[in-house]
Each structure stands twice: as C-alpha cells, then as structure tokens.
Amino acid sequence: MELLHLSEKETKEALVNGKITICVVGLGRIGLPTACMFAAAGARVIGVDINEEIVHEVNSGKCRFQDEPGMEELLRKAIAQKKFNASCDTSSCVAISDVIILCVPTPVNESKVPYFQPILESCVHIGKSLKKGTLIVVESTVSPGTVENKIVPLIEKTSGMKATEDFGVASCPERASPGETLNHLKSVPRIVGGIDSDSTKVAAAIYSSALGVKIIKVADPKTANAVKLTENIFRDVNIALMNEFAILYEKLGIDVIEVINTCSTKWNFVPHYPGPGVGGPCLPANAYYIIDEGLKVGYIPLLIRMAREINDRMPDHVVTLVTEALNCAGKVVSKSRITLLGVSYKAGVHDLQMTPLQRVFQALKIMGASVAIYDPMFKGEEVFGATVARNLNEALSMSDCIIIGTADKEFKNMNLNKVAQICNKPTALVDTCNIITPEDAKKHGFFYQGVGRRIVRHS
Amino acid sequence: MELLHLSEKETKEALVNGKITICVVGLGRIGLPTACMFAAAGARVIGVDINEEIVHEVNSGKCRFQDEPGMEELLRKAIAQKKFNASCDTSSCVAISDVIILCVPTPVNESKVPYFQPILESCVHIGKSLKKGTLIVVESTVSPGTVENKIVPLIEKTSGMKATEDFGVASCPERASPGETLNHLKSVPRIVGGIDSDSTKVAAAIYSSALGVKIIKVADPKTANAVKLTENIFRDVNIALMNEFAILYEKLGIDVIEVINTCSTKWNFVPHYPGPGVGGPCLPANAYYIIDEGLKVGYIPLLIRMAREINDRMPDHVVTLVTEALNCAGKVVSKSRITLLGVSYKAGVHDLQMTPLQRVFQALKIMGASVAIYDPMFKGEEVFGATVARNLNEALSMSDCIIIGTADKEFKNMNLNKVAQICNKPTALVDTCNIITPEDAKKHGFFYQGVGRRIVRHS
Secondary structure (H helix, E strand, O other), rough: OHHOOOOOHHHHHHOOOOEEEEEEOOOOHHHHHHHHHHHHOOOOOEEEEOOOOHHHHHOOOOOOOOOOHHHHHHHHHHHHHEEEEEOOOOHHHHHHHOOEEOOOOEEEEOOOEOOOOHHHHHHHHHHHOOOOOEEEEEEOOOOOOHHHHHHHHHHHHHHOOOOOOEEEEEEEOOOOOOOOOOHHHOOOOOEEEOOOHHHHHHHHHHHHHHHOOOOOOOOOOOHHHHHHHHHHHHHHHHHHHHHHHHHHHHOOOHHHHHHHHOOOOOOOOOOOOOOOOOOOHHHHHHHHHHHHHHHHHHHOOOOHHHHHHHOOOHHHHHHHHHHHHHHHHOOOOOHEEEEEEEEOOOOHHHHHHHOHHHHHHHHHHHHHHOEEEEEEOOOOOOOOEEEEEOOOOHHHOOOOOOOOOOOOOOOOOOOOHHHHHOOOOOOOOEEOOOOOOOOHHHOOEEEEEEOOOOOOOOO | OOHOOOOOOHHHHHOOOOOOOOEEEEOOOOHHHHHHHHHHHHHHEEOOOHHHHHHHHOOOOOOOOOOOOOOHHHHEEEEEOEEOOOOOOOOHHHHHEEEEEOOOOOOOOOOOOOOOHHHHHHHHHHHHHOOOOOOOEEOOOOOHHHHHHHHHHHHHHOOOOEEEOOOOEEEEEOOOOOOOOOHHHHHOOOOEEOOOOOHHHHHHHHHHHHOOOOEEEOOOHHHHHHHHHHHHHHHHHHHHHHHHHHHHHHHHHOOHHHHHHOOOOOOOOOOOOOOOOOOOOOOOHHHHHHHHHHHHHOOOOOHHHHHHHHHHHHHHHHHHHHHHHHHHHHOOHHHEEEEEEEEOOOOOOOOOOOHHHHHHHHHHOOEEEEEEEHOOOOOOEOOEEEOOOOOOOHHOOOOEEEEEEEOHHHHHHHHHHHHHHHHHOOOEEEOOOOOHHHHHHOOHHHHHHHOOOOOOOOO
C-alpha cells in the first residue's frame, strides 16, 4: 500500500478496515491512550517502549495511569481484541509499520536545557529499519524547527532514504491535560503540519478518523510546534502574572482572589490563579524550548523568561508564608511538625514531574522541620524520600502547621473543626491554592497565610 | 436628605424622583457620558470642568466625542430637559450636590510617573465647599491606596470634616472602552468599594439605578482600583507576550497570526494580537501605577515592567520593518515618500493619546523620509505637526511605502489593485495590524513586511 499517495478518504477507509499498521513509540501518558484509540478505531497497533516493565504491564492489560478515567478499560479491550500489543524491539516493529507515532518524552535537563536525546535516539532506530512509504508523526513537544532541522536529516542519514520522496513526516502535537487525557484526545482539535502536502494529508486523515476531532492543517511542522508552545506559554505567563500580583497585593493588603474573581466580570478578562508554582511535564519545560531557539537567533524572549523565573520562585514564597504563619503562632520552623497536604503537581493526578511542592518540602526539611506528607493519590508510597501517610488524620496528628499544596477534593471537603482538634494548637495554616478562606481559617483558630491573601490580623 | 443613611431602595427612588443632585467633575470621554446617563435616569446633574471651551460646548449641546455613537443625542436631550448643565465653578456646584463623581484624567508624566496632581487639586476644591452628608465617588483610575491614603486625608483636611462620619467616599472605576463608552456604561458590571458600608451601599444604589448594570461590591477602594488595574494590565501583558512571539517568530520563519488563530482552538487559550505598540489613556499608563506602588513597598513587578517595555519598543520594530521592506524594493528611507495610514491609538476613535504611531512618524522623519498621513478620523486636521490628507488617494499618491497603522475599516476595504497603481513602484507595504495577508500583498506586487509575519521572499 502506498499510504502517502492515498486520498484522505482512502486513508480513512484503510485505517477503519485494519489495513494500516501503526507503531507508537513511547507508552507514557500520551502514547498509551493514543495507541489504544487508534486500535479502537480499527488500526493494527504496536506499542514500543524501552522500559521492559511497561511493555510487560501493557501486554497484560494493566494500566499504570489509574488517574485517567476509562483508560484501563480501553487498554484491556484493545489487548483482548488483539488489535494492540507492546514490544521493546523498535526496529522490527518499525519495519512492518505504515505509520510511526513518536510519543517520547522531551524534558529539560537540570540546567533547563531541552533534552531531546531520547527522541533523537528513537529516530536513529526508526531510520535503520524504516520501510519506504512510511509516515512518521511527531506528537512529542519539540522546539520549532527540530523536526525540519534535526529529525528529518537524522532519519534521512540513518535510512539512506529521502524525505518527501521515500517517507513522510508531520508534527501533530498532543494537546491533552493529564487526568483528562482520553476526554481531551476525543474532543480537542488537532494541529497537523507536515513537511509536504502528502504528509499533512495522511496525518490529518488518520487523526481525524481515529479521534473524531477537528483537524487544523498548518504550514509546516515548526508552525505546529509553535502553536503547542504558544498555548502552553500563554498559561505559564498568565499564571506568573497572577503570582506577581499575589505577592504585591499581599504587601498592599489586597486579596488577589477577590480581585481576580471581580476582574472576571469584564468581557475581555480571563482568570488565572496564583499558586505554589507550576509543575508537570509541559509548562515548566516548554518556555525553555522557545528561549533556546531565541538564544540561537539572538532574541531571548525576556517576558517568557521572567514569567518562568517568577513561577519557579513561588515555592520560596510558600516557605516564607509558612515561616510567617508559624511566627504568628509563636513557633519556629526548626521545632515544628509540618504537614504538607498534596504533593502532585496537579490535584487528582498521580504525577510528581517538576512538582513545586518538592521544593517546599526540601526547603522546610533543610530548615529543620519535621514534615509529614499526605496526598490521596500517593497513600503509603515513598515520595521525596518520605512515606506518605495513609490518611488525613495520621498526617495531621499533632501538626503545628498545615500547608495546602493542591486543591484536592479531600482537602476542599475537610471539616476544619475536626482538623483543628487533631492538630497541635496554636496551629498555622498556609493555603497555596485558595481552597480555605482567611475568614474560615480564622474562625477555627488557625494562624492563616495564603498566597495572595490579605493578611488576617489576630487580635 | 441624609443620603448616606438611606437604604438602597430609598436611594434609588430618590435618584429617579430627581431628589439627588450629582456633580460630575471632569467632562471628558468618561465624565460627559456618565453625567448624561445620570441625568437620563432622573438625577439633577451639574458637570464641572476647568476648560471653559468644554463647558460652553456642553451647554450648547455640542459633543466633541463624535466617535461615541448616541452620545450627542443623549447630551442634547439632557440639556433640553434641563436635567444637566455645565460650569467652571467647582466650589459652588459642590456646595449644592449630594454626590460628587470624579472623572478627572490620571495620566503618567513623561518619565512614566503617575501624575495625580489634577485629581488631588479637584479634591482641594471639593473639600473647601463640601456639605455634610455628601458621597464622593472616584471613577478615575488611581493606584490602590490613593483613595485611602491621599484623597480621604486631603478632603478631611480641607473640609475640616471627618470621613465616614461627615461624608462618604467610594471607588467605582470606569470600565468602558473608547468608541463604545455608552454601550459599555450600560452593560459592563461596575465594581464598588467604599471606605465604609454606607459609602458602598449608596454608590452601589445610584450606579445600579442609573446604568442598570450589575454591581459587584468589594472590600474597599483599593481593591476596586486593583481590579481596574489588574484587568488592564492583563491585556497589556498579553499583547506584550504576542509582540514578543511576533518578533521571535519573524526570525524563525513562522507566521504568528497563523499560530495565534490556531492556538484559539484550545479551550483555555484566549487570543491577543501583536501590533505597532499599545496606546490610549489607560493601558500604557496603568502598569506604572502598580509599578509605583511596588517601588514603595520594595517589590517591583518585573513581569509587568517588562511587558510595558516590550510594547513601548514596538514602534522601533515597525521602523525596522519599514527599512527592510524599502530595502527589498531597492529604496532608502531618506529618499522615500512614506504614507502612514492610521494615527489614532485605536481604529475608529479620534484619539491620539499615547498613540504608538507618533513614534513611528517621528523616527521616520528623523531618518529623512517624507511622511504623509491619512486617517478617516482626522481628515484635514493637524496631527504630529503635519496636515492629514483629505482622502486615501491624496495620501497614497507616488508613495514608496505604505504603513498600515490601524485596522480602520477603510484600510481593510482598500482595493489593492488600485492602491498599487497610485503608488510609486516598486512599493513597500508594512502591515502592523494584520489586515493584509503576505500572499495578497505579494500578488499585487508589494514588497511586504508585517509584524510577526513570515517574510515573503520575492523571486
């Protein structure tokens, strides 16, 4: 089958009729659901991962993303119907595939430099066993130009074939939010930018067919990647703006939450909220891909750089609030038992990637505090070198200071009366994510501080 | 009538029944329509301005804001019904008023320091003839804390009376957009924050009654002012972010407009667009009020500062694009006739306040260009020391370079075929506000550059 020469309609029919074999490289939070969705649509799908444990799990129908609703069911169905299986052997899988979808992580290293080695290594493997007429789709978020200037030349070199003539390449960046991945895969429009019109056409057809979402075709892979980065950086910058307002308004005695909620009554304002910092695999990394490109062409995007810096410093601000709240309660950090409620980078997901709460935890440990952790997603697990409490009561027992780190439902529903009784009075309470009002905290006798909240004077 | 002791319902009835006299100080783009709206609702309104010409105009039913639909009609009606008249004599008007509404401009000076002298001088006049029981409402945008720390003490000092006991004060910042003022006055919710609950209550009642809009009561005047600044700075920062992306993407060969429009298909992205800079009475000034407060408390909001800087430098970027476009056409700035289409800070309004296009004009003049101006809002007027052309053809005649400075309808509807014939070929075209596509410009033979647009190579 000359896949790249099929029309959109023919491509869709071939996919639905099981005539297309798809190899998904990287079986993480995006790769696994994507593979399962393509299998459910009718394609023959092989998942590849370098981690043997993951491959074994997948083949036995076990899903490690229990925080993704519907995911395990979808996986089991695909396995049972023999539409999907996993393997560690990239080369042999690539050799029999019509489409290769790259879902390899693209993080930044400790110095915040984009670390694209894993995806480039995958490309070397792919190039070595690539068959003629294959379409390679890059879902991983990369800097604009990475596909054109790095991935394509690398595959041409290792395969000895010529892009556009012998194989196609398109970018189709994932746009899903962890914890809602399946829902977003099925509802959020996808951006497709190929190196030529055939690549764009076929990539558009298979995504449209398998996911049932709207497809927006853009000029080229770098534009598709610029879209992905721009929308994420928009969020990062707006959160940073609200973090900046939060700290300033604390000093001016203004409640930033009241301000943001009131601003939202204007037709052209869109609310973002301050917090303990920004975590996850995307937002804290994506800005650096753009900064890196800026460095190369002599134009560092200073606003984006500054926003990143502001968000990265929020954990320090949380520590300051903890110190202040404990001070009001007449206690010092070094002699306090502190309870951190929530460690994930986002409520409701089991994910510690670049979570700002790790910095809060570490800073308080260094200052000599005893820090207990509780997070319903991590009960009894080892996190930051400590064991997560089995329940809220255990974590709060004799606590001198509670830190609300994530807006988890369980924390939102806490009975503050009971909490106050379990803790060691006088108790400090620091809310980083706006789930307890200063008034409510005061009413229950807590010495309260909140990110961006007007300080409550205790008489 | 003890206005401040009336209930909300009683206040509304008193207003509708003509029992409340309102003095609006400052008859500009906000003060005049506000005065007319209160008159239309039934109040007895006196408008005060230090400019005798304005007072004379208003009393003769002439409106200088011809760009505000419905404004002149509303003014004439209020004058004809003897519900409204204007005066230069603040003291005698204040002496007979129950409510005083301050709509005095609050600009920044050349060094971008907030210049609140005019509003503070008004307060001195008000204090000297204030009667007991009066409510003073501040509509002017001021820094958070200005009402509490400057306006209230000043009025107390000059009146010898005590705030909350003898008079009330509330902030109710205007939230209207020039060119749409009346529409926004009647539709956008208003934020009211008083120095005590009586001030908030009465201010809320009169605005709710006169404008028919939703009222949001906030903690105090500084919170109300923080809301106004936060929503405007949100816009300023997001435009700056897109300006930063625009310049970077030009260098990376990516079309920022394609990127922004595509990002808009994501549920949590809100489009803002790059341009020639940010003008008007609000956005270029408001950030400095917050920066000024930040300086006082030792926390300069660096992100907000950086955004302002980026927007302020956009005119320089436009000049760079002009130079590049002319260079492609084989021409130099110093020997070129350049036509600037649009000078207002916003399409469709007759307003040059802090317009970024003045900087573009001046920079090109300094470089030796001959610069013609056309803007349908300023036909035949003197602008930047030059006379605005009477029509498009006159402005474009023998032009070497067209700059689109505003997204005016007339420019959007231009017949590029005809335009190309009038100009001096080869002709450069620089679009700062995304109304002509690079492809369309190229098709008509222009050497095109656009803010954030992929450069079109001319073969």
